[in-house]
Amino acid sequence: MREKLFAPARDPLWSALAAVLVSLLVSFLAIAATGRDPLAGFGNLAVGALAGPGPLGETAIKSAVLILTGLSVAIAFTVGLFNIGAEGQLIWGGLAAAVVGRLDSPVALPLALAAAALAGGGWGFIPGILKVRRGVHEVISTILLNWVAIHLVHGWLVAGPLAAAGGGASISVAGTEPISHAAWLPRFVTGSRLDLGFPLALLIAAAVWFLLTRTARGFEWRAVGAGAEAAHASGIPSGRRVCEAMALSGALAGLAGALLILGTEHKYPGVFRTGYGFDGIAVALLGGGTAAGTAVAGVFFGAIRAGATRLQLVGIHPSFAELIQGIAVLLVAAPRIFLPLWKRLRA
Amino acid sequence: MKALELSAIVKRFGGLAAVDGVSLAVAPGEVLALVGENGAGKSTLISVACGLYQADSGSVRAFDRELPLGDPRAAIDAGLGVVYQHFMLVGPLTVWENVVLGREPRRFGALDAARARREVAEAAQRFGLSLEVDARIETLGVGAQQRVEIVKQLWRGARVLILADPTAVLSPREANELGKTVRALAADGRAVIFISHKLREVLAVADRIAVLRRGKLVQVTPRTETSAAQLAEAVMGRPLGAEPDAAAGLGVPATERLTLGLSSRDDHGNANANLSLLEARDLACLSDRGRPGLRGLSFDIRRGEVLGVAGVDGNGQSELAEALTGLRRATGSLRLGGADGFARTPASARKAGVVHLPEDRHRRALCLPLSVEENLALGRQRDAPYARGALIDRDGRRAKAHELVRDYDVRPPDPLARAGDLSGGNQQKLVAARELAGGAPPRLVVAVQPTRGLDLGASRRVHDALRDARKQGAAVLIISLDLDELRAVSDRILVLFDGSQAGIAAPDASDEELGRLMLGTATSTAHA
Numbered sequence: 001m002r003e004k005l006f007a008p009a010r011d012p013l014w015s016a017l018a019a020v021l022v023s024l025l026v027s028f029l030a031i032a033a034t035g036r037d038p039l040a041g042f043g044n045l046a047v048g049a050l051a052g053p054g055p056l057g058e059t060a061i062k063s064a065v066l067i068l069t070g071l072s073v074a075i076a077f078t079v080g081l082f083n084i085g086a087e088g089q090l091i092w093g094g095l096a097a098a099v100v101g102r103l104d105s106p107v108a109l110p111l112a113l114a115a116a117a118l119a120g121g122g123w124g125f126i127p128g129i130l131k132v133r134r135g136v137h138e139v140i141s142t143i144l145l146n147w148v149a150i151h152l153v154h155g156w157l158v159a160g161p162l163a164a165a166g167g168g169a170s171i172s173v174a175g176t177e178p179i180s181h182a183a184w185l186p187r188f189v190t191g192s193r194l195d196l197g198f199p200l201a202l203l204i205a206a207a208v209w210f211l212l213t214r215t216a217r218g219f220e221w222r223a224v225g226a227g228a229e230a231a232h233a234s235g236i237p238s239g240r241r242v243c244e245a246m247a248l249s250g251a252l253a254g255l256a257g258a259l260l261i262l263g264t265e266h267k268y269p270g271v272f273r274t275g276y277g278f279d280g281i282a283v284a285l286l287g288g289g290t291a292a293g294t295a296v297a298g299v300f301f302g303a304i305r306a307g308a309t310r311l312q313l314v315g316i317h318p319s320f321a322e323l324i325q326g327i328a329v330l331l332v333a334a335p336r337i338f339l340p341l342w343k344r345l346r347a
Numbered sequence: 348m349k350a351l352e353l354s355a356i357v358k359r360f361g362g363l364a365a366v367d368g369v370s371l372a373v374a375p376g377e378v379l380a381l382v383g384e385n386g387a388g389k390s391t392l393i394s395v396a397c398g399l400y401q402a403d404s405g406s407v408r409a410f411d412r413e414l415p416l417g418d419p420r421a422a423i424d425a426g427l428g429v430v431y432q433h434f435m436l437v438g439p440l441t442v443w444e445n446v447v448l449g450r451e452p453r454r455f456g457a458l459d460a461a462r463a464r465r466e467v468a469e470a471a472q473r474f475g476l477s478l479e480v481d482a483r484i485e486t487l488g489v490g491a492q493q494r495v496e497i498v499k500q501l502w503r504g505a506r507v508l509i510l511a512d513p514t515a516v517l518s519p520r521e522a523n524e525l526g527k528t529v530r531a532l533a534a535d536g537r538a539v540i541f542i543s544h545k546l547r548e549v550l551a552v553a554d555r556i557a558v559l560r561r562g563k564l565v566q567v568t569p570r571t572e573t574s575a576a577q578l579a580e581a582v583m584g585r586p587l588g589a590e591p592d593a594a595a596g597l598g599v600p601a602t603e604r605l606t607l608g609l610s611s612r613d614d615h616g617n618a619n620a621n622l623s624l625l626e627a628r629d630l631a632c633l634s635d636r637g638r639p640g641l642r643g644l645s646f647d648i649r650r651g652e653v654l655g656v657a658g659v660d661g662n663g664q665s666e667l668a669e670a671l672t673g674l675r676r677a678t679g680s681l682r683l684g685g686a687d688g689f690a691r692t693p694a695s696a697r698k699a700g701v702v703h704l705p706e707d708r709h710r711r712a713l714c715l716p717l718s719v720e721e722n723l724a725l726g727r728q729r730d731a732p733y734a735r736g737a738l739i740d741r742d743g744r745r746a747k748a749h750e751l752v753r754d755y756d757v758r759p760p761d762p763l764a765r766a767g768d769l770s771g772g773n774q775q776k777l778v779a780a781r782e783l784a785g786g787a788p789p790r791l792v793v794a795v796q797p798t799r800g801l802d803l804g805a806s807r808r809v810h811d812a813l814r815d816a817r818k819q820g821a822a823v824l825i826i827s828l829d830l831d832e833l834r835a836v837s838d839r840i841l842v843l844f845d846g847s848q849a850g851i852a853a854p855d856a857s858d859e860e861l862g863r864l865m866l867g868t869a870t871s872t873a874h875a
């Protein structure tokens with residue numbers, strides 16, 4: 001099924017656009033069916049996502065994280081692997097950023113970002129090497145590693161050795177010590193939380209595009225994903241390529257965690273279940289597995305996430321945004337699963 | 348009464364008749380062998396008999412009752428049991444569990460394990476099939492797994508047993524044992540249909556032997572009234588000893604081969620003439636099934652020489668190709684131009700100038716979702732003109748792709764077409780273009796069934812390209828099941844049997860001579 005899901009679509013742009021439109025339409029009808037005013041709902045969604053520097057900043061922050069986790073999943077697709085472990089890689093990246101970010105030094109920010117990439121990359125490398133050396137299916141290992149990360153970090157490190165002094169009693173101050181100001185992602189616009197994260201994410205998307213489409217290394221990754229045996233027979237060290245790609249995949253998820261910590265949280269909080277890692281799967285799917293598509297899909301989902309907070313004003317639960325997201329992904333993924341089946345049944 | 352009676356069966360695929368009006372019957376207590384080349388219609392006929400395919404016309408009767416066509420359930424209920432070449436067993440389960448799987452005897456709604464175990468043991472014992480019923484399948488060898496399949500059919504009450512190429516996976520000793528089992532089944536009054544490529548075995552086991560060729564029944568003879576030579580002639584459809592028409596099916600006139608022979612002598616006139624470019628000594632390795640694939644194979648190929656490799660499929664050809672291209676580890680020594688260790692990995696083989704036209708081009712040679720130009724760059728993606736440093740040279744790659752696509756007449760001539768959208772013949776031209784003309788001239792060409800499935804024009808193009816490589820001084824190894832092809836392009840023909848050399852033949856060797864070597868009935872006549 002993985003092969004079907006991530007087979008390059010013949011017309012990824014149109015199928016993604018159609019999926020988005022239909023999902024918006026279905027959500028519109030769903031709001032109407034619950035007796036609320038769909039126009040007001042969508043109006044609030046738009047205001048929360050787009051109206052002015054404040055909302056635009058929220059959209060940008062969320063988009064940046066989603067673009068990075070989406071790219072993380074997309075890079076793993078490139079070598080034919082399904083990385084469900086972006087969540088765990090993001091957690092390690094966030095923790096590394098929170099620890100290194102406490103340095104009060106002019107290079108604290110780049111160091112914290114690098115540490116996050118390294119930590120996430122290391123966590124992503126594990127399922128890669130397990131796959132290559134022992135044939136462990138990456139879906140299994142990444143899911144399990146997510147839980148290992150969650151419990152190690154949340155259940156022990158952040159609550160114990162790394163907990164802020166005197167913070168244990170109150171949940172609001174639970175978490176690690178705050179990072180130094182030097183490690184904050186700089187903000188550009190007053191009245192907006194827009195920070196360096198968004199331009200950084202766009203820059204990384206461009207770099208990933210260049211890597212995958214313009215370099216020999218990227219070509220080798222795609223060859224491994226498109227035909228592992230043919231790539232191996234042509235002399236490409238396919239196992240090594242898989243591990244590299246998984247490490248980069250993890251590094252990007254780790255950076256996504258760093259953006260959250262260095263941009264908005266400014267410490268590793270006691271409770272930090274973001275779901276951004278899992279949403280990265282949706283972003284990459286809608287984006288057709290390409291860097292540009294993933295960036296656009298990341299912004300779309302980021303805007304919906306940002307706008308959803310205002311849905312409550314008309315009595316709609318903010319998780320409603322997930323309905324839009326879910327339907328869009330289903331519409332993109334379903335034809336790839338069911339079309340071949342349908343063709344076989346008719347044959 | 349006949350156990351199974353097929354009357355005037357016709358089965359077409361597209362416009363092609365895979366089985367064309369075949370009538371055949373087998374009586375209880377009789378062993379009928381079915382022989383023929385690949386694609387002669389043997390397995391299609393069997394699939395019609397057991398209901399997997401619906402025949403276009405004709406009828407199937409079992410024990411005087413007409414079976415509905417295309418109904419596998421009815422065929423099973425009528426007592427037909429097929430043992431396929433690929434076993435359908437569950438590895439972690441035990442022998443008896445596999446046998447009863449899907450038809451478990453029950454007691455108060457629960458599996459009656461004691462009874463199932465006992466019945467399976469009895470079925471095995473009755474026919475002298477030695478089996479440990481409590482052993483897990485994955486711990487058993489191929490021969491034992493095959494016995495499990497046979498017991499499964501017997502336990503289910505099969506009265507007509509069909510064995511599809513059963514000895515292909517067996518060692519000679521196991522094959523011998525199987526022969527005894529088959530005779531025991533017949534003695535018990537069951538009908539057995541035995542499909543095989545190996546004429547010697549067929550003559551040892553069968554009561555009657557039916558020969559299929561191109562979907563038609565050529566002859567049915569009692570064992571006592573035929574011979575290996577007569578059968579081989581019937582299978583190939585050509586009187587032995589007659590000059591084979593090398594042009595048949597290939598578009599290569601026999602005279603062309605003679606010209607090649609002359610030019611090869613010219614090549615050998617120079618100082619390097621008798622130097623072996625490739626030296627293989629005592630190659631041995633295991634096959635995917637864990638059986639010996641090659642057992643001590645030694646041969647040489649000179650610069651500018653084409654060595655053809657003949658043999659019945661599965662006698663070590665794939666393993667040989669894989670050992671030479673770094674895809675399979677083999678013991679023994681392999682030297683290319685005197686240098687050792689070139690075949691350690693696919694990358695090192697490629698670096699040493701080994702190119703490969705593999706048998707399974709979809710899996711081994713092409714990334715189907717990628718474009719034609721990307722597939723042409725595969726393996727040379729870091730070299731000029733495909734790359735400049737670590738970056739893809741998009742213009743250089745496009746220009747080279749246009750050139751290769753034009754020279755090898757790949758259609759459509761579009762470097763951006765998806766490789767998976769090309770026809771099989773054009774895919775093979777794509778592979779040949781990349782391997783033979785995509786970079787530096789090759790030193791060793793390993794081509795496996797290079798023209799299988801290709802039309803005349805494409806075959807000719809591929810053969811021309813192989814000749815060019817040879818003219819440029821490469822050593823060329825061609826593995827093919829098509830003897831005409833081997834005779835047309837080879838300077839010498841190495842015949843493989845059971846992973847070692849059965850002999851070396853001249854390119855004008857007769858079918859009979861090659862056939863005897865291929866079937867392992869002759870001792871080797873010459874050495875490399």
